[in-house]
Amino acid sequence: MELLPVKRALLSVTDKSGLPELARFLSAAGVELVSTGGTRKLLMEAGLPVTAVSDVTGFPEILGGRVKTLHPHIHGGILADKDNPEHLATLAKHGIAPFDMVVVNLYAFEKALEKGLALPEMVEQIDIGGPTLLRASAKNFSSILVVPDPAFYPEVMDTLAQNAMAAPLPLRQKTAAATFAKTSAYDAAIAAYLKDA
Template identity: 60%
Template sequence: MEFLPIARALISVTDKSSIIEFGSALHQAGVELVSTGGTMRQLTQAGLPVRSVNEITGFPEILGGRVKTLHPNVHAGVLADKDNPEHMQTLQDHHIAPFDLICVNLYDFGKAVAQNQSVREAVEEIDIGGPTLLRAAAKNFHSVCVVPGPHWYPRIRQEIQDNNGTVGMSIRQQCAAETFAQVSRYDAMIADYLRPVQEQ
């Protein structure tokens, strides 16, 4: 679709700069907010109504937070093609609501490396759910707006404001392209770190 109505957003960010302002703008535009962990706490403390991912999945965060968004109730809502009636019927059959906006940024693996952590400690800063969400939303930019960093917040806010609660195809494709580039750089950084044989 050319103009995507934004009614439901998933927000899960490591870099929380400007996230309250962005979440507030989304809420004022009538967007339902879904979030995880520390992001949810920060938004809730700011007085915003937020649903937890646990509520959406019906399953708690487990393995010390390693598994929280990796669930069909999340990813089917991200990957469904809204122009495909069969996809939308499948969501309906399984009582899954689609997402329209995914705002995610990744664990700071570079910081862990800079702090000379052991390999065992550093790998805990390798994000799994974040890149998965970002790639899913970027792949499905025809039906989802992916927001890969705080520098996009003002433009997305303005887009929603100027287009009666919708985001146009052009900016969605630009965000998707940047998302894939970011995830590629992130994976390359991890590969460069792990490639040397290290005794730790």
């Protein structure tokens, strides 16, 4: 798909800089916003309509937030190939709405390292859902726009505005490549820490 219309976005970020502006831009264009925890609270405080992930999954966050987005109603909506009729039929059969955009950044593991936390506390700084969302979206860049860093927000907004709220394939491939670089570096930092902890 060369141009991907953006109608539904999942937002779940640790670094919230620039997010209200991006979310306002999306909402003003009629994009449905779906979000988690603190990100959803920020968007609601900004007066934006936002659907809770738990309303999409029909299941509450559990295990102290360790499990919230790991669900077929989230990942089915992210991983479906929109050019594949069988994938679209599967979504329809199971009542899964597709996502067109995923805006996620990760727990700041390296910043936590600077605090010299004990091993059990450091383990809690290892993001699971975030990298999973990012990798799933980056894999499926043919059908979804992944935004792994606030540095991309201006380019994303400009490009969507210039293309009637559709994301061109070159932008999607560019952000997918950046996403895999980020998740790779994130895993490398965790591996290095655990090796020497």
